[in-house]
Amino acid sequence: MKKIGIIGAMELEVEALKGKMSVRRTEEKASMKFLEGTLNGTEAVIVQSGIGKVNAAVCAQILCDTFQVSHIINTGVAGSLKNEINIGDIVVSSDALHHDVDVRVFGYPLGEVPQMGRLAFPADKHLAELAASVCRRVNPDIKVYEGRIVSGDQFVSDRQVKDSIIKNFQGFCVEMEGASIAHAAYLNHVPFVIIRAISDKADDSAEMDYPTFERAAAAHSAALVEHMLPEI
Numbered sequence: 470m471k472k473i474g475i476i477g478a479m480e481l482e483v484e485a486l487k488g489k490m491s492v493r494r495t496e497e498k499a500s501m502k503f504l505e506g507t508l509n510g511t512e513a514v515i516v517q518s519g520i521g522k523v524n525a526a527v528c529a530q531i532l533c534d535t536f537q538v539s540h541i542i543n544t545g546v547a548g549s550l551k552n553e554i555n556i557g558d559i560v561v562s563s564d565a566l567h568h569d570v571d572v573r574v575f576g577y578p579l580g581e582v583p584q585m586g587r588l589a590f591p592a593d594k595h596l597a598e599l600a601a602s603v604c605r606r607v608n609p610d611i612k613v614y615e616g617r618i619v620s621g622d623q624f625v626s627d628r629q630v631k632d633s634i635i636k637n638f639q640g641f642c643v644e645m646e647g648a649s650i651a652h653a654a655y656l657n658h659v660p661f662v663i664i665r666a667i668s669d670k671a672d673d674s675a676e677m678d679y680p681t682f683e684r685a686a687a688a689h690s691a692a693l694v695e696h697m698l699p700e701i
């Protein structure tokens with residue numbers, strides 16, 4: 470049966486979806502509150518994971534084990550890594566990787582977790598194409614890009630840090646959870662996609678822009694998730 474796990478790191482990334490859900494039961498696990506019910510007519514579990522890669526991975530594993538979700542969607546905000554991707558635009562993951570993993574000393578490429586046999590975790594093609602096409606249909610004013618999302622336990626707000634992440638990984642945007650959700654979904658053979666709306670440019674302007682634009686960006690991403698659910 471189709472049951473969609475929806476993860477947002479922060480309250481404002483999931484509050485609108487929670488408000489629209491018809492909740493059947495609530496369960497608390499690992500200090501996270503999981504809401505199970507229907508959203509836009511679709512079986513779903515919505516949860517706020519908390520910020521960063523460990524919280525997100527723990528959360529994704531609980532969605533797989535306890536709720537046996539069939540798909541995972543991560544919704545939220547991110548910093549842009551491309552000049553043409555502006556605040557308010559949406560990035561849908563083609564794949565995701567950890568930009569803060571470095572085991573080059575033992576011959577692994579920068580970003581690759583040893584013994585995983587891969588650098589990046591590929592998103593489900595159907596989910597990614599659906600997210601992009603639903604976005605173009607319901608939000609024609611918002612530009613949507615499909616590309617690599619890179620994650621690390623770090624808020625990127627420095628031009629030099631941004632430039633080295635771009636040079637090393639060719640990401641479209643940077644955030645703090647997607648790759649670990651992708652990683653956990655990959656280990657559990659659960660299809661996933663990450664949907665992120667841009668809140669800042671991940672450079673020296675990020676500190677100012679992020680608080681200004683995070684709410685509107687989070688709402689864009691959540692609205693897209695809501696609309697795509699019945700078509701999964």
Ligand code: ADE
Pocket residue numbers: 546547548549623624625626643644645668669670671672675679
């Ligand atoms: N989430 C939103 N903006 C971000 C940034 N600049 N770095 C990391 N995570 C983010």
